[in-house]
Amino acid sequence: MRAVTQPPPYPSFDVSRSPVPVDGCEPCRKLAARRAAARKAYDHSAVADANVLMRTHLRVDHGR
Numbered sequence: 430m431r432a433v434t435q436p437p438p439y440p441s442f443d444v445s446r447s448p449v450p451v452d453g454c455e456p457c458r459k460l461a462a463r464r465a466a467a468r469k470a471y472d473h474s475a476v477a478d479a480n481v482l483m484r485t486h487l488r489v490d491h492g493r
């Protein structure tokens with residue numbers, strides 16, 4: 430019997446490129462929660478979506 434290979438919980442390529450939410454910022458918190466939920470569901474396109482939204486928000490609202 431062959432063991433089924435489990436996908437890694439956090440793809441390494443994603444972690445290093447993920448934008449970091451700002452402490453105390455509500456939109457950041459929501460986007461981080463959305464990204465965490467997508468990761469849990471192994472929904473990589475939703476994770477990428479959340480990262481794009483967070484990068485845009487960081488640039489527009491935090492000047493990063």
Ligand SMILES: [Zn+2]
Nearest residue numbers: 451454456457
């Ligand atoms: Zn923010």
